[in-house]
Amino acid sequence: MNTQTRDAILADHVDVRMIAVDDDTTSLDRNALVQLDPEHPGFRDAEYRARRNRIAELALTYKSGEPIPDAAYTSEEHDVWRTIWKALQPAHRAHACSEYLSALDRLQFDSDRIPQLRAVNEKIQAISGFRLEPVAGLVEPRVFLESLARGVFLCTQYIRHHSTPLYTPEPDVVHEIIGHGVTLASEPLAQLNRLFGGAVKRAPSPEVLERLARIYWFTIEFGVLRENGSVKAYGTGLLSSAGELEEMGRAELRPLDLEAVSEQEYDPTRFQPVLFCADSFDAMYEQLASYLGA
Ligand SMILES: [Fe+2]
Numbered sequence: 001m002n003t004q005t006r007d008a009i010l011a012d013h014v015d016v017r018m019i020a021v022d023d024d025t026t027s028l029d030r031n032a033l034v035q036l037d038p039e040h041p042g043f044r045d046a047e048y049r050a051r052r053n054r055i056a057e058l059a060l061t062y063k064s065g066e067p068i069p070d071a072a073y074t075s076e077e078h079d080v081w082r083t084i085w086k087a088l089q090p091a092h093r094a095h096a097c098s099e100y101l102s103a104l105d106r107l108q109f110d111s112d113r114i115p116q117l118r119a120v121n122e123k124i125q126a127i128s129g130f131r132l133e134p135v136a137g138l139v140e141p142r143v144f145l146e147s148l149a150r151g152v153f154l155c156t157q158y159i160r161h162h163s164t165p166l167y168t169p170e171p172d173v174v175h176e177i178i179g180h181g182v183t184l185a186s187e188p189l190a191q192l193n194r195l196f197g198g199a200v201k202r203a204p205s206p207e208v209l210e211r212l213a214r215i216y217w218f219t220i221e222f223g224v225l226r227e228n229g230s231v232k233a234y235g236t237g238l239l240s241s242a243g244e245l246e247e248m249g250r251a252e253l254r255p256l257d258l259e260a261v262s263e264q265e266y267d268p269t270r271f272q273p274v275l276f277c278a279d280s281f282d283a284m285y286e287q288l289a290s291y292l293g294a
Pocket of ligand 1 (some may be wrong): 069175221236
């Protein structure tokens with residue numbers, strides 16, 4: 001991979017939901033909905049910002065249980081989706097675990113067009129009972145994680161800026177759908193998300209929440225496991241990024257020990273230098289279910 005490509009995808013996996021944010025950055029001013037950082041690839045694109053505002057408004061007026069309104073994506077944005085699929089298809093074949101590949105097959109995405117959340121949501125609900133609800137942008141980690149207990153995944157609907165198809169500084173619809181959406185179309189993975197939500201609801205202190213957030217990060221977002229003698233990904237941050245999947249082989253692998261994981265710091269702005277590897281899908285499920293209090 002050349003340096004430019006590597007830099008462009010370096011933060012493709014960033015899930016800012018998992019970084020504690022102060023209340024000021026999560027409150028949304030209806031008149032200035034999308035306040036992009038000057039470093040954001042879409043900062044200078046007024047049309048992109050206006051489109052993001054319209055998508056954010058869909059979320060702000062959304063009522064739980066209603067059909068999710070469709071977002072108006074441009075042809076450039078559908079091209080972003082196509083470019084990502086082109087990079088991801090071989091990476092998935094090489095590095096995704098079989099549970100993920102089966103779930104992906106159930107959702108039958110069109111590789112040429114960004115699917116609407118409404119359609120993805122209908123399929124996921126029929127499979128696991130989980131449902132997607134649109135959110136305008138950042139939500140606090142506790143709110144995001146607790147909603148999982150109710151079988152609700154709070155989901156962004158905008159897509160990254162078309163100038164950087166393989167890079168996004170924040171979770172977008174690509175990460176949500178190709179990462180989380182697919183795993184929620186797997187009954188055991190959906191169940192683990194519910195268990196995380198329950199454990200977070202019961203967390204008696206910010207310290208316990210922090211430990212659970214680290215475990216979420218190194219399993220649901222960046223988990224790997226052994227399958228037929230190879231290391232395969234089941235983490236959404238890996239599976240929604242061809243760059244992450246390519247880098248996965250360079251990480252130091254440690255056995256999945258949830259006490260150790262709960263102490264492990266991470267830097268969401270870099271490729272992960274350490275990953276925790278379960279002995280199998282079933283072993284991962286059993287360890288997490290018993291830790292989270294199933
Ligand atoms: Fe994520």
